[in-house]
Amino acid sequence: MKLQSQLNAAFTALLLVILAVTGYIIYSLILDMLIEDEQRQLKQNGEILAELINESGAISNAGLSNFLNEQNLQLIMYNENNNVIPYSTIPSKIVKGLFENNDFSARDEALWEYKNARYVTSRIIITPESNGDQLILLTPLDDLQEVQQQFIFRLLIVFLIGAAAAILLSYFLTNKLVTPLSQLKRQLKKVENRQFDDINRIKATGEIKEVEQSVYEMANELKQYIRSQQTFFQNASHELKTPLMTIQGYAEGIRDGIFDENDQDKGLEVMVTEVKRLKKIINEMILLAKLDSDTEVYNKDKVLVDDLIEQVVDRALPIVNDKKIHLKQEIEANIVLYADEEKLLRALLNLVFNAIRHANSTVSIQVKKQESNTHILIEDDGEGVAEELMPHIFHRFVKGKTGETGLGLAIARAIIEQSNGKIAVHKSELGGAKFEIIFKG
Numbered sequence: 001m002k003l004q005s006q007l008n009a010a011f012t013a014l015l016l017v018i019l020a021v022t023g024y025i026i027y028s029l030i031l032d033m034l035i036e037d038e039q040r041q042l043k044q045n046g047e048i049l050a051e052l053i054n055e056s057g058a059i060s061n062a063g064l065s066n067f068l069n070e071q072n073l074q075l076i077m078y079n080e081n082n083n084v085i086p087y088s089t090i091p092s093k094i095v096k097g098l099f100e101n102n103d104f105s106a107r108d109e110a111l112w113e114y115k116n117a118r119y120v121t122s123r124i125i126i127t128p129e130s131n132g133d134q135l136i137l138l139t140p141l142d143d144l145q146e147v148q149q150q151f152i153f154r155l156l157i158v159f160l161i162g163a164a165a166a167i168l169l170s171y172f173l174t175n176k177l178v179t180p181l182s183q184l185k186r187q188l189k190k191v192e193n194r195q196f197d198d199i200n201r202i203k204a205t206g207e208i209k210e211v212e213q214s215v216y217e218m219a220n221e222l223k224q225y226i227r228s229q230q231t232f233f234q235n236a237s238h239e240l241k242t243p244l245m246t247i248q249g250y251a252e253g254i255r256d257g258i259f260d261e262n263d264q265d266k267g268l269e270v271m272v273t274e275v276k277r278l279k280k281i282i283n284e285m286i287l288l289a290k291l292d293s294d295t296e297v298y299n300k301d302k303v304l305v306d307d308l309i310e311q312v313v314d315r316a317l318p319i320v321n322d323k324k325i326h327l328k329q330e331i332e333a334n335i336v337l338y339a340d341e342e343k344l345l346r347a348l349l350n351l352v353f354n355a356i357r358h359a360n361s362t363v364s365i366q367v368k369k370q371e372s373n374t375h376i377l378i379e380d381d382g383e384g385v386a387e388e389l390m391p392h393i394f395h396r397f398v399k400g401k402t403g404e405t406g407l408g409l410a411i412a413r414a415i416i417e418q419s420n421g422k423i424a425v426h427k428s429e430l431g432g433a434k435f436e437i438i439f440k441g
Contacts, residue, residue, distance in 0.1 A: 007174040008167070015166055019159050027152055034144045035111070035120055042122030042137040045071055049135055050124050074119075074138040078104055081132030090138070104136075111141065120144065180204035184212055191215070196223040240281065243274035284407040291343075291414040298340040298418055305335040305367050305374065312348045312365075319356055320363070328364040335367060335374055337439055339419035347415040350408040351378045351435050358382035362430060374439040382432035385425055393425055 049067065068075055068089060076095060077087035083105065088095045097114040112119045118141040126133040183202040190199050199219050204212050250267035253259050259267055290297050309331050320327050337344070355363045359380035366377040385393055394413040416423045421439040428434035 002178075007178070008170055011170040011174070012167055015163055015170075019163060023152070023155065023159065026155060027148070030151055031144065031148050034147060035141075038120045038139050038144060039122045042073075042120070042139065043124065045073060046122055046124035046135050046137050049075070049137075050126050053126060053135075074140075076136040076138065078134045078136055079132050080105060080134055112138070117142070177208070180208050180212070184208070184215060187212075187215060187219075191219045191222065194222075194226065196220075240278065243278040243281075246274045247271050247278075281407070284411060288407060288411050288414060291411065291418065298343060300338055300340050300419070303337045303339050303341045303344060305337055305376075306331045306333055308341065308345060308348065309365060309367060311345055312352050315349060316352050316356060319353070323356065323359075324361075325356055325359055326362045328362065330364070330366045330368075332368050335369055337374060337419070339421075339439075340415075343415045344419055347412040348376070348378075350412045351437075354408060355380040355382075355433070355435070358432060360432075364430065372440070376437040376439075377434060378437075379428040379430050379434040380432040381428070381430040384427060384432045390425055394423065 045067075052067065067073075073089075075087075075089045076085055076098075078085055085095055085099060085104075090098075094114060098112055098119070101114055102110075102112040107123060110121060112121055119138040120141055122137050124135040124137070126135060180202050184204075187199050187202065190196070196219055199216070201216060202212055250259075250271050254264050254267055309329070313327065313329065316327065319325075352363070352365065355378050359382045362381045364377070364379040366375070366379075368375050368377075394409050413423050416437055419439065421437055423435060423437050426434045426436060
């Protein structure tokens with residue numbers, strides 16, 4: 001069964017249960033209300049009758065008879081002292097039956113029964129009370145039940161009209177709810193079939209709109225991921241193919257005796273260099289794969305940032321001295337991060353060595369605390385990163401003019417993100433690139 005049919009069935013069933021319970025409660029209460037109202041009216045009429053009797057002094061007065069006929073009242077005159085019925089407008093057989101089956105001496109208003117008939121009663125004491133005379137007015141309960149049935153019949157018609165309107169409204173609302181879900185299902189099918197360019201936005205509200213937004217963002221992420229994977233394999237093939245072709249060319253030349261002794265030695269040196277380069281690329285690819293997929297390679301602990309930067313500077317010092325680069329440091333003390341110290345050291349070394357390689361004369365390292373976040377800035381005064389390259393600079397095998405494998409920045413980003421940080425590249429005030437790392441908390 002479709003979702004819309006299930007929702008409509010559930011709503012209809014709930015509506016029927018509510019109407020049934022409401023109808024039963026009203027049916028039960030309406031008779032009690034009618035009885036109470038009838039007793040109140042009987043009491044009012046009885047008080048009028050009592051005044052007429054007191055004025056006329058006779059129960060058979062023509063005015064009393066006319067009043068009883070006009071109000072359609074049944075009257076029993078009861079003397080409590082003698083426990084007798086001196087007068088009644090009801091046939092004597094019925095009066096006798098009522099007298100035998102009910103307690104006439106009880107002064108509370110009650111329902112009297114005789115055979116299958118029931119009567120609503122109201123008792124009025126005639127003054128002086130010492131005489132023991134009482135007026136008992138009766139109304140057949142069948143008359144009230146007929147009013148009850150008419151009321152319930154009309155109420156049922158109202159319920160049916162309301163239920164029909166509610167079901168139509170339910171169909172409209174569930175259709176409005178289910179239609180975006182059906183459209184969303186079709187878009188998810190396109191995601192499954194990788195038809196990312198055919199995905200369309202759908203109109204929705206509330207939580208469905210949030211789901212739609214998440215699906216759209218997920219589709220874009222998958223699209224970018226698949227494209228990056230394709231680009232990765234293309235770039236990886238190219239990066240691996242180049243040293244392999246060089247090694248193959250020199251190896252075949254040496255095998256076939258094409259090179260003389262000096263060229264052979266040179267070829268062997270080139271082959272060794274390319275093998276090292278190939279090994280470095282493969283090792284970095286393996287490391288990057290582990291960093292992206294295996295969180296167990298991270299052994300997080302408290303890391304003192306100024307100690308970490310000191311290790312970076314110690315390792316970079318030989319290259320800085322060789323290139324005559326001025327390395328500036330501005331480090332706030334006692335800043336602590338929760339990360340894998342070895343991996344984070346690797347990421348910072350990649351960034352600092354990248355800055356040294358591209359710098360003309362200056363590299364700057366800053367560590368500062370802003371609010372609850374830790375900021376690490378690494379800048380250089382080199383040529384910077386081209387505008388069109390900035391969105392892709394952290395992708396695999398993306399490198400600048402003097403880049404090496406194109407994996408160093410990708411490795412740095414993977415480590416930093418696994419350490420609950422974010423990295424971005426900007427234009428530096430020094431003239432080159434500025435890499436900004438932010439660790440929250």
